[in-house]
Amino acid sequence: MEGRKIVSLTQNRADLRFPFPERFAERVSGQKIVRLGRRAKFLTVELSSGEVLVMHLGMTGRFTVSGHATARYKHETGTDPAHDHVVIVLDSHDIVTYNDPRRFGFMELWPAEQFQSYPRLMAMGPEPLSNHFSAAYLDTALKGKKAPIKAALLDQSVIAGLGNIYVCEALWRAKISPKRLSQSIPGQRAARLAPAINDVIAEAIEAGGSSISDFASASGELGYFQHRFAVYDREGQPCPACGTTIKRLVQSGRSTFYCPSCQR
DNA sequence: CGTGGTCCCTGGGCGC
């Protein structure tokens, strides 16, 4: 998409999770896409107008890029026109469709020169694959924190971009109980946890992500990291390391899966 | 302030 011009944007309803920007189609049409980026789970599109289009997929959002023939997308199997909320046509004739059944995703426009004060990203923690993230950072970030480590890792101001699946998987790899208080992690446990987070994220990206029911890449490919889950969504099944039955519990409203024997 | 609960929304799966 970089370097292409947006020919048109069609918005099929007034809102997703939040209302679409005022005069959305007008502000985006005719603009060149200068750069695509990502911070945490937010996607950014720098436009030649000086505005940044910030987008989030929520839980069920999906972008599909379909090739030149308009008809192709319409006739593809498994499509869901009822939830195609935004359709963008590029000057390459590619069609970028945003589909989102639950509408927890959103799109916003923000001035590029004030992007450092974009509220939703102001308090973001470091990217797990960047140099700003390390065992030393985790040591500092978790010191004195009373929340369970599961909750702390889901907190985007501690570390950006980890969701429920990868937090469960990283804690299993680091052999840390999800119930353990964050303040007891610094030291040896942080030394195991930081690389476990790195590895699980790097491997999941390499595997094309995790497709449970909704996720697919822009070309429609499914990920296959779900076949490598050690604990996530595996309640009642054996731990791949020790054979103990995987347990499920609810922490701050979300399911946690863990091995009660390996994870301490 | 940090933390936990609730809610936004649709659809799939299950028990009855």
Place this chain on the structure above:
DNA sequence: TGCGCCCAGGGACCAC
């Protein structure tokens, strides 16, 4: 077959 309930990748918001 159909109904009601529970559950789901996220995160904003509110009460304590």
